[in-house]
Amino acid sequence: MTRTAEFVLGLIGGITGVIASIVTIVFGFFMVGIAAIMPEDVWSGLFSFGMMGMGVLVFFMSGFAIVASCMIKSNPKAWGIGLIIVGGVGFILIQLLWIVPGVLLLISGIMCVSRKPPYEDF
Template sequence: MNRTGEFVLGLIGGILGLFAGVFALLFGAIDAGFSETGTSSVTGLGFGALLFSILGIVGSVLVRNKAKLGGILMIVAAVGGFISVSAFFIISGILLLIAGIMGVARKDKTATE
């Protein structure tokens, strides 16, 4: 079945998530520069957001052949990214969540024919 909608939403959400992760890393670096200890927990969470964004992109690619698996990966990426960097991940998290729900919920026409 043609799952272009899920693919495009997931891909855009993953790419925006990469930007959000990079922005969180930059924000964490600035925070570490002004911190007494020289470290920042935001930096680690930014790396987590990058990993979840990559997971979302992988899910969007997989949704064409394995819709359930790709949808589940995108849902996990949306929730994990939002937990990691919350406000930075809002738009990409919503896009990944919508694409993931569409991937899991839509029925294939080939199964009923």
């Protein structure tokens, strides 16, 4: 059974996830710079370091999503569950930036889990 749709959706979701994570890291980096200029605002500095950390975590999760989409043909159920988990956790971590990658990864994962191979009569 060909799983081209799941592969393409997972790959595009992983690549857009890498882009979203890089945007999060860069935004957090600029927030650290702003917190250094205004030292009385301690909480924004802590928030920006947390944002950079979440961006790095999402970067590795997006890399896992790319690997999972490439490995879908070997074990579609397990890799599909992995894609669903990555898609859901990304929404919790970087929220609004994760809309496009998250939806693509969730759709790909659900298709992997729900599609059954065609019945073959011998």
